[in-house]
Amino acid sequence: MAAANAEPIVAPDEDAADDRDSSLGDDTTSSTESLRSSILDYRRENGRTYHRYKDGKYNLPNDDQENERLDLQHNLFLLTFDNQLGLSPPNHSDSKVKRVLDLGTGTGIWAIEFGDDHLEAEIVGVDLSPIQPNLNLTPGGYVELQDIDVIMKSDDGTLTEDNALFKWNKLLEEAAIKLGRPFE
Structure with a gap:
């Protein structure tokens, strides 16, 4: 009889969470966009x-x-x-x-x-029906950010232009300017 706390025979694959398939492409918008009207x-x-x-x-x-x-x-x-x-x-x-x-x-x-x-x-x-809450801001809504300085910076150079946080910050800055409410 095997011990109840025996180690697994096969170690878990750390890359198992990455189930992307390059043959499928990386844009899921087109595959779900037409579904929205029929599912509603x-x-x-x-x-x-x-x-x-x-x-x-x-x-x-x-x-x-x-x-x-x-x-x-x-x-x-x-x-x-x-x-x-x-x-x-x-x-x-x-x-x-x-x-x-x-x-x-x-x-x-x-x-x-x-x-x-x-x-x-x-x-x-x-689920069969898309009844989950919409966790996004409706047009005309407000976003309130509380920070000492909304412009993100890094003193060690890790916040590069290809970083998602940097890109988000740049888009946020552009949106504020377009709304007539620049951060400066």
Whole structure:
């Protein structure tokens, strides 16, 4: 009989998180853009909306009333599990989980809370209906940044022009100028 705490026979592949395939290209916009209009074409029945994927196979609606029920169900699970998002080892705060796939993510509340507890993890939520919250700023909205100096700098030369933070900062500076509110 093998010991319960035996080391794994095969060591985990550290590059396993990189599942990019150069033959597929690196622009996913075109592959999902046309899907958006069809996925939002909900079927209406008895004052409720339902997704059209395999029409009629899934019996629950996807409207605001259903979203509230799903969030209530999430809270009931939290009460049942003593405020834990789950009982398996990846749910423990010290698990250092790298990737999580939430199938049937619903409103996304579990995935969002799991992400808040596991900042090191990449979390992907998949559902039949795109009912998850839009975590972006609507046109005309405000962004409030609080920093001593909004222009990012580095004294050791690590903030180069090809760095994402540098690019973001440059775009932010250009946007402020276009809005007539330069930082200087």
